[in-house]
């Protein structure tokens with residue numbers, strides 16, 4: 001048995017994939033009306049339309065009903081994770097908690113496992129991250145993910161528990177690297193989308209992705225991450241996916257910026273708040289992150305894309 005808290009696209013997709021192992025899966029929805037809709041339609045028409053919910057996937061609205069010690073995957077958006085944990089502290093305490101969100105909290109600069117540690121000190125927090133579009137996972141298409149948990153034994157148990165017919169899970173104890181990779185790749189995906197939206201070409205995008213990867217490495221290594229984590233699924237792997245696919249919401253948001261078009265505010269774009277959180281931290285740590293800085297300036301409307309490119313291209317020449 002396993003439970004997923006958060007019935008957005010990703011939580012639902014993970015629940016479907018976990019159900020494919022044959023075990024019982026509970027998917028928690030915070031909105032009872034949404035839960036009823038899913039129970040009746042056997043589909044999450046709001047967030048993941050077109051995929052049937054299997055019979056062994058049970059929709060619940062009370063986290064208290066989840067059996068004690070059962071792992072819970074937390075699939076709320078990054079900037080909402082704190083609210084969810086505060087509201088459901090008692091139900092979530094004393095069990096393995098696996099964050100499935102990507103980003104940095106704007107108000108504190110913490111990543112998902114840091115928030116869990118702060119609010120539920122008894123937890124051994126983990127994070128599941130890597131290249132994965134919800135619709136791909138829900139349709140049974142294969143991918144590989146990183147499960148990061150500082151507690152080696154807890155990580156090993158979660159690796160087993162989260163492996164499904166279409167999800168191959170690699171494990172690491174490097175939560176810092178796994179979190180930073182997933183956070184910064186969304187910022188660079190916005191920049192990549194903007195470059196493509198403005199018609200600046202694929203060479204420009206490849207250069208931006210590479211220099212964005214350098215920014216990711218610079219910050220993560222300074223924070224104690226391991227280089228191999230950044231070169232792996234949670235860093236390079238997810239950067240490659242998100243910066244090159246129109247399935248990505250961060251990339252599509254960037255495209256809109258590049259085209260000077262508006263974007264639906266109801267769509268989850270984790271890189272927007274995270275770019276500000278990452279830049280705040282970079283400034284505090286005196287780390288040079290010019291692409292992140294340009295993304296924030298474009299989001300604030302203080303810089304147009306072409307000015308951002310000029311700014312990046314006219315920086316002092318240096319060794320790679």
Ligand SMILES: NC(=O)c1ccc[n+]([C@@H]2O[C@H](COP(=O)([O-])OP(=O)(O)OC[C@H]3O[C@@H](n4cnc5c(N)ncnc54)[C@H](O)[C@@H]3O)[C@@H](O)[C@H]2O)c1
Nearest residue numbers: 007008009010076077078080083084101102132133134268
């Ligand atoms: N969609 C993907 O392909 C994908 C893939 C990998 C990782 N992720 C990550 O998963 C996280 C969630 O993204 P998503 O795609 O499922 O988003 P989504 O927009 O599809 O759904 C967000 C869900 O969170 C719920 N929610 C909002 N505030 C909440 C709160 N305070 N408490 C509990 N639930 C709350 C909403 O009701 C909604 O069901 C993000 O951090 C994202 O980066 C998404």
Ligand SMILES: O=P(O)(O)OC[C@H](O)CO
Nearest residue numbers: 130131132248249250251
């Ligand atoms: O749609 P995005 O941009 O939130 O990306 C989804 C996943 O993070 C890709 O791994």
